Amino acid sequence: MALRSLSAAVKAIALGVTLWPIAQGGCTSDPSELVWISTNSSLPKVVIYSAGGTILSASNYSRLDNVNYGSGVGPTPEQLIGNVSEVLNVAQLAVVRFPASGGSSGLNSSLYLNISQYANRQLCSEDSDIVGAIMFHGTNTLEETAFGVDVSFNCSKPFIATGAMRPDTYVSPDGRSNFFQAVAAAVAPSSRDRGGLIAFNDRLTSIYYSTKLNANTPDTFKALEQGNLGAFLGGQPYYFFGPSYPTGRPYFDVSNTTQLPSVIILYGHQGFDASLMYSAVANGAKGLVVLGPGAAQLSPSARAAATELYKQGIPTIAVARPVTGTGVPGPNPGPVFFSSYVGAEQSRIMLQLAINAGYSLDEIRDLFESPLRDAVYAPSANQEWYYGT
Numbered sequence: 001m002a003l004r005s006l007s008a009a010v011k012a013i014a015l016g017v018t019l020w021p022i023a024q025g026g027c028t029s030d031p032s033e034l035v036w037i038s039t040n041s042s043l044p045k046v047v048i049y050s051a052g053g054t055i056l057s058a059s060n061y062s063r064l065d066n067v068n069y070g071s072g073v074g075p076t077p078e079q080l081i082g083n084v085s086e087v088l089n090v091a092q093l094a095v096v097r098f099p100a101s102g103g104s105s106g107l108n109s110s111l112y113l114n115i116s117q118y119a120n121r122q123l124c125s126e127d128s129d130i131v132g133a134i135m136f137h138g139t140n141t142l143e144e145t146a147f148g149v150d151v152s153f154n155c156s157k158p159f160i161a162t163g164a165m166r167p168d169t170y171v172s173p174d175g176r177s178n179f180f181q182a183v184a185a186a187v188a189p190s191s192r193d194r195g196g197l198i199a200f201n202d203r204l205t206s207i208y209y210s211t212k213l214n215a216n217t218p219d220t221f222k223a224l225e226q227g228n229l230g231a232f233l234g235g236q237p238y239y240f241f242g243p244s245y246p247t248g249r250p251y252f253d254v255s256n257t258t259q260l261p262s263v264i265i266l267y268g269h270q271g272f273d274a275s276l277m278y279s280a281v282a283n284g285a286k287g288l289v290v291l292g293p294g295a296a297q298l299s300p301s302a303r304a305a306a307t308e309l310y311k312q313g314i315p316t317i318a319v320a321r322p323v324t325g326t327g328v329p330g331p332n333p334g335p336v337f338f339s340s341y342v343g344a345e346q347s348r349i350m351l352q353l354a355i356n357a358g359y360s361l362d363e364i365r366d367l368f369e370s371p372l373r374d375a376v377y378a379p380s381a382n383q384e385w386y387y388g389t
């Protein structure tokens with residue numbers, strides 16, 4: 001019975017028959033409007049937020065092409081389900097497509113605000129029977145969209161981002177495995193209460209700390225300092241630790257947000273031109289993120305500019321330029337704010353959301369620095385020598 005309906009479903013996909021109407025632009029985000037692809041109505045429900053990417057792409061050149069793909073016609077999410085039909089043994093699935101054409105390097109905050117609004121309404125409402133969500137996204141900026149959703153998602157259900165580094169036509173496409181694993185993680189109760197996760201290349205990492213580290217290979221999403229939260233064995237997630245949230249992870253309500261203030265990232269280096277900081281503000285930036293060499297050490301001219309801009313109400317977040325580690329604030333509050341291990345692109349999003357939420361400069365400093373201050377300068381840390389006597 002199950003087998004027969006599964007093969008009917010797969011055949012329908014193969015034939016291009018629309019067994020299930022597909023959520024299109026303008027669709028409502030009421031969970032009851034979702035159309036479920038299912039071979040067993042007892043299975044938990046997982047919604048797929050599809051923003052495209054390599055996982056849904058194809059090469060028309062060769063089965064070895066992982067560099068010039070995108071020209072071929074890639075699978076739809078429904079065809080991917082058809083080709084990884086094992087997913088229908090673990091979940092019922094529904095697809096919501098988000099406009100994200102042209103590669104993930106061209107995307108902006110409109111996408112994550114939209115996905116977040118859908119995710120909160122569809123998963124976090126009291127009567128929701130959806131156990132988790134996965135997101136397909138181009139890997140180039142996956143960490144940004146995922147972070148934006150993560151810090152604005154108001155329930156403990158799994159939100160799992162995934163994608164692929166190889167097109168679906170590759171001799172061994174990673175997207176199919178990533179897809180199955182993301183769904184398996186989304187239905188696992190052990191995935192709850194951790195914040196958003198990335199399922200990629202047999203590993204689970206925290207969205208809050210993850211970065212794409214390799215431009216070409218499937219082993220690309222890593223949280224180098226914080227490590228893997230788990231691995232996949234036989235397609236199932238195995239967590240190394242019990243649930244916990246990233247230290248200092250905030251929550252922002254974006255249910256009515258469509259526009260965010262501009263925040264610009266600048267890359268510190270020898271000979272850094274601090275006039276770019278003033279130019280960014282003159283161009284409309286309401287905040288800055290500056291990568292400082294070492295432990296986020298801004299150059300003297302960048303520090304002077306940040307101090308001047310602070311007086312004008314413009315916050316500057318200093319992020320450590322090395323791939324791992326963090327800048328640490330001094331014992332007394334200063335005009336440059338340090339980001340407590342939050343990366344540069346993530347700090348930009350966090351600062352945009354904080355400014356949008358009306359945070360004062362002191363509140364923004366607290367948002368970024370409290371986790372560090374609580375650890376380094378806590379009364380119990382006996383660091384009074386920093387303050388002199």
Ligand SMILES: *[C@@H]1O[C@H](CO)[C@@H](O)[C@H](O)[C@H]1NC(C)=O
Nearest residue numbers: 024025026027097098099114
């Ligand atoms: C949000 O996504 C929905 C579903 O794809 C789409 O209809 C709508 O146009 C999107 N809104 C924005 C502002 O992009």
Ligand SMILES: *[C@@H]1O[C@H](CO)[C@@H](O)[C@H](O)[C@H]1NC(C)=O
Nearest residue numbers: 001002039040041042043044
């Ligand atoms: C449907 O899923 C439920 C829950 O996992 C399982 O107990 C049941 O055996 C499945 N039914 C079929 C026909 O596979």
Ligand SMILES: *[C@@H]1O[C@H](CO)[C@@H](O)[C@H](O)[C@H]1NC(C)=O
Nearest residue numbers: 059060061062070071072073
């Ligand atoms: C693949 O697609 C590109 C871009 O659409 C086109 O220029 C090329 O001719 C195509 N190659 C094949 C073998 O179809």
Ligand SMILES: *[C@@H]1O[C@H](CO)[C@@H](O)[C@H](O)[C@H]1NC(C)=O
Nearest residue numbers: 010013014074075079082083
């Ligand atoms: C599997 O993927 C291929 C390539 O995208 C597609 O043509 C085919 O329809 C898919 N198979 C099923 C059963 O959906």
Ligand SMILES: *[C@@H]1O[C@H](CO)[C@@H](O)[C@H](O)[C@H]1NC(C)=O
Nearest residue numbers: 107108109110111258259260
């Ligand atoms: C984001 O990009 C879309 C598509 O190009 C555009 O319609 C939208 O206005 C952009 N949003 C922002 C905030 O720039």
Ligand SMILES: *[C@@H]1O[C@H](CO)[C@@H](O)[C@H](O)[C@H]1NC(C)=O
Nearest residue numbers: 152153154155156250251253
């Ligand atoms: C949900 O929102 C409230 C504030 O509105 C916040 O205190 C709480 O931490 C949020 N929960 C999650 C899981 O983000």
Ligand SMILES: *[C@@H]1O[C@H](CO)[C@@H](O)[C@H](O)[C@H]1NC(C)=O
Nearest residue numbers: 252253254255256257258357
């Ligand atoms: C969003 O808008 C709705 C409808 O106007 C309102 O009820 C709700 O309180 C608003 N939420 C926030 C966080 O402003």
